[in-house]
Amino acid sequence: MPERVTRRLARDLPELLSDEDLSWAVEVDVDPVTAGRHNTRDILASTRERMDHHQWDLAICLTDLPVRANGRPVVAEADLDRDVAVVSLPALGGTQVYRRSKQVMLQMVDELTGREGGGENRYGLDSTLSRLLAPVQRQEHDGEHEADVRYTTTRRRGRLRLLSGMVRSNEPAQLVFGLRSALAAAVATSAFGLSSSTIWQIGDQLGAFRQVIAAVLSVALLVGWMILAHGLWEKRRDNSENDRDQVLLYNTSTVATLTIGIGVMYLGLFVINLVVALFLVPPNLLASSLGHPADFTRYLALAWGFTTMGVVAGALGSSLESDQAVRQAAYGYREEQRRREQEG
Known part of the structure; x- marks a missing residue:
């Protein structure tokens, strides 16, 4: 499923991202880099390696492995210093996977590039329905890289969405x-x-x-x-x-x-x-x-x-x-x- 979603995004994202000043090209690399990884740090490190290998400007990894931090399902995380991010598809739930993944991908591009005010434009992630079912929260956290940004859902409602996404991925x-x-x-x-x-x-x-x-x-x-x-x-x-x-x-x-x-x-x-x-x-x-x-x-x-x-x-x-x-x-x-x- 991540490959199907990513290839569809690769067709649509250049038009959504490009403007009069800047054009975008999106390439897809399918590789089991996240198998065996248990946290976003390891996944982001592997993503950075793929980015250096392909000489990309930015890299975002879409994975069907569930990721959690402090008991909360992780929707996405960006390492702003290394220009890489990861999106966990199961955390998006079992329905409307493409629409939600597109929203999060645009959000991650904004975080990595600072376009549209960085994290200010939520692309529908703060809709009334999203806040009711499983609100997505943006957090800046200290760690190995001070500029890291993480998007998580709530513990209980987010866990139900994560579970439905895991079943959908299977x-x-x-x-x-x-x-x-x-x-x-x-x-x-x-x-x-x-x-x-x-x-x-x-x-x-x-x-x-x-x-x-x-x-x-x-x-x-x-x-x-x-x-x-x-x-x-x-x-x-x-x-x-x-x-x-x-x-x-x-x-x-x-x-x-x-x-x-x-x-x-x-x-x-x-x-x-x-x-x-x-x-x-x-x-x-x-x-x-x-x-x-x-x-x-x-x-x-x-x-x-x-x-x-x-x-x-x-x-x-x-x-x-x-x-x-x-x-x-x-x-x-x-x-x-x-x-x-x-x-x-």
Whole structure:
């Protein structure tokens, strides 16, 4: 996602930045420089190295790794002495990522160049909605470089936005395409259920409430199975409060990513099973098996039975996937690489 956002920004920023006195050129360098980095200092140092290598005037790094400082999610940070900045996409939230990243990028350019009064022009970062949901605060802080500027959000509301951004970076809707064995097992079991009149009768006898509960439990089973079977649960490495919060964020985003991804798989499989049932199972055959007339709601119950069975079988099928394949499917590129480097 950072690469897609950055390339789109590279097309739009020159026109937004250029004026009668100065024209801009924006180049994109895609490199996993932030993998394994845990704070903005390390990221900014790597960004400065890339800047020197390419002989740029300024450099801004967009990363999909979450960064926090003093318990607050960091949206962006600028090192004014070294002409570099970093923007953390997860801190922008899970929606309107491009619009928000453009606002922050323009803000960072202003900070690095002093144009438009530096930090005075907020480009919508101080809108009423932003202040209500997760206000972005500008801070000048002392450290190795006195002129550093950091933009953070609040602890609680900012953490919710950060979590949604982490899930968005993992792209949970794409999860199903990376779990071929689990999907194959789910489809095969659904096909078996289509030929079993016993499954038809079970689906017909259970009420809507039990059907919903069974569907939720089947998704939860597959999520739990994948986490345990492939070691997706991150453990604390020390007893610090910061480490505890960081691990909690990562594990929560993992559960949310898998739940959304498998939920999408469940809905997609349900629609397919419903269409197949309507096409292959005549109403009179279904009625004779159930012992009463078959309307459209009976076909819904039929598809539910196939799908729930299929997702449960998908838990077994996921065991055939390699740990690397599951992590590539469940995480964004930088997050998957970060975990690999930690274990290495």
